[in-house]
Amino acid sequence: MSESTGGGTRERIKAVALELFTEQGYEKTSLREIAERLNVTKAALYYHFKSKDDIVASFVEDRLEGMDALIAWAATQPATLATRRELISRYADTMFDGTQPSVMRFFEQNQTALKSLSSGQKMRGRMLELADALCRGDNSPAAQLRAALSIFAVHTSWFAVRAPHISDDERRKLALEVADELLAAIGTQPNA
Amino acid sequence: MSESTGGGTRERIKAVALELFTEQGYEKTSLREIAERLNVTKAALYYHFKSKDDIVASFVEDRLEGMDALIAWAATQPATLATRRELISRYADTMFDGTQPSVMRFFEQNQTALKSLSSGQKMRGRMLELADALCRGDNSPAAQLRAALSIFAVHTSWFAVRAPHISDDERRKLALEVADELLAAIGTQPNA
DNA sequence: GTCTATAATAAGATAGAC
DNA sequence: GTCTATCTTATTATAGAC
Known part of the structure; x- marks a missing residue:
C-alpha cells in the first residue's frame, strides 16, 4: 500500500x-x-x-469525459426549463467529484495560456456546447448571457464566494438558487 | 500631425x-x-x-483611477437597490471609454499571471471593493454571489456573447437587464 | 524508474555608440 | 530616441549511465 x-x-x-x-x-x-x-x-x-503540455492533457482528458456525458445526455432531452435546471444541477454535481473542480479552476485561471494548447481548445469547445445546451430553443443574446452566467454561478460559488465556513452542500444550493433564477428567463423569446 | x-x-x-x-x-x-x-x-x-511589468502598470493605472472614482462615489450613497443599480450602470458606462474595456479583458484573461504583479493585485483589490459596494448591507454568501455575477454580466455581454451584429448600446442594455435582476435579490437578508 | 549531464534556445535586462 | 552587442539566467527537452 x-x-x-x-x-x-x-x-x-x-x-x-x-x-x-x-x-x-x-x-x-x-x-x-x-x-x-x-x-x-x-x-x-x-x-x-512526453512534454509539459502532455501533463495538462492528462488531467484535462479526465474532465472532458464528464463534460461529454453531460452534453450527450442534454441532447436527448426536450428543450424545457426543467431540462435546463436538471442540466445545471448535474453540472454542479460533477463539481463535487475528485479533481474535477480543481481542473475547472485551473481552466478558468489559465484561459490565455490554454488557447495555444489543444487540450485547452477542447475544454473551451465543451464549455460552449454546455452553454448552448443551456439555452437551446432560444439563442437570443439575452439567453446566451443568462446561460453563461448560470455556469459562472456554479464556478463562482465554488471558487470566489468568501465564506470560509460554508459547506459544499450550501455552496451547491446557493449556486443552483441563482442559476435557476437565470435559467427561468430563457425560452421566452423566439429564435434568431 | x-x-x-x-x-x-x-x-x-x-x-x-x-x-x-x-x-x-x-x-x-x-x-x-x-x-x-x-x-x-x-x-x-x-x-x-523600465521593465516588462512596468508596461502593464502603465495601462492598469489608467483603469484604477476610474475604479477609484466609482468606489468613492458608491461610499457616499445609501445602501439601497437604487444605488446598486446606478453603480452597475456607471460601471457599464466606463466600459465604453477608450481602452478601458480592453484593459478589463486583459485582466480577465491573465488573472494568474497578474497575481505576482503589483498592478494585478491592485486591480483585484478594486474589483473586490466594487463587489462589496454592490452588496453593501447584505454580505450573505448569496448576496456576494449575485454581486459578483452582476459584474460578470457586464463583462460577458462585452466579451463573450456571440452576436456579431449587436451594437454597443444593445450590449449595455442586455447586461443591465440581467444585472438589475440579480441585484434586486440583494438586501433582503440580514448581515452575518 | 530515476539519475547526471548537457544541448539548444530564448528570455529579460544593460552598456555604450550614434 | 533608437541602435548593436552582450550578459545573465532560465527554460524545455534529450542522451545515456545505473
Whole structure:
C-alpha cells in the first residue's frame, strides 16, 4: 500500500502540476519546480510525460469525459426549463467529484495560456456546447448571457464566494438558487 | 500631425502590448515580439519602460483611477437597490471609454499571471471593493454571489456573447437587464 | 524508474555608440 | 530616441549511465 517512491508517481505528478499551474500559472511554473516538489529530477518527469503540455492533457482528458456525458445526455432531452435546471444541477454535481473542480479552476485561471494548447481548445469547445445546451430553443443574446452566467454561478460559488465556513452542500444550493433564477428567463423569446 | 517615427511611441507600445498580452497571454508575449510589431528594437522599449511589468502598470493605472472614482462615489450613497443599480450602470458606462474595456479583458484573461504583479493585485483589490459596494448591507454568501455575477454580466455581454451584429448600446442594455435582476435579490437578508 | 549531464534556445535586462 | 552587442539566467527537452 501507500506511496513510498515510485508508488503512483504519475498521479502525484498530475496532482502537483495541477496545483502549481493553478496557483502560479501554466507558463510561470517550470518542470524544475514540479520535480523539486516531488523530490525527483526533471528527467523523471519526462519518463512519465512526453512534454509539459502532455501533463495538462492528462488531467484535462479526465474532465472532458464528464463534460461529454453531460452534453450527450442534454441532447436527448426536450428543450424545457426543467431540462435546463436538471442540466445545471448535474453540472454542479460533477463539481463535487475528485479533481474535477480543481481542473475547472485551473481552466478558468489559465484561459490565455490554454488557447495555444489543444487540450485547452477542447475544454473551451465543451464549455460552449454546455452553454448552448443551456439555452437551446432560444439563442437570443439575452439567453446566451443568462446561460453563461448560470455556469459562472456554479464556478463562482465554488471558487470566489468568501465564506470560509460554508459547506459544499450550501455552496451547491446557493449556486443552483441563482442559476435557476437565470435559467427561468430563457425560452421566452423566439429564435434568431 | 500623424505618427511618423517617434510620434507617441510610448502610447503605441502600450497599445500593442495590451493587444498581444490579451491575445497570447502576458508570459507568452516577449518584448522581442512587441518590438518587432513596432519596428523598433528591444532596447528602445527599455527607454520608455523600465521593465516588462512596468508596461502593464502603465495601462492598469489608467483603469484604477476610474475604479477609484466609482468606489468613492458608491461610499457616499445609501445602501439601497437604487444605488446598486446606478453603480452597475456607471460601471457599464466606463466600459465604453477608450481602452478601458480592453484593459478589463486583459485582466480577465491573465488573472494568474497578474497575481505576482503589483498592478494585478491592485486591480483585484478594486474589483473586490466594487463587489462589496454592490452588496453593501447584505454580505450573505448569496448576496456576494449575485454581486459578483452582476459584474460578470457586464463583462460577458462585452466579451463573450456571440452576436456579431449587436451594437454597443444593445450590449449595455442586455447586461443591465440581467444585472438589475440579480441585484434586486440583494438586501433582503440580514448581515452575518 | 530515476539519475547526471548537457544541448539548444530564448528570455529579460544593460552598456555604450550614434 | 533608437541602435548593436552582450550578459545573465532560465527554460524545455534529450542522451545515456545505473
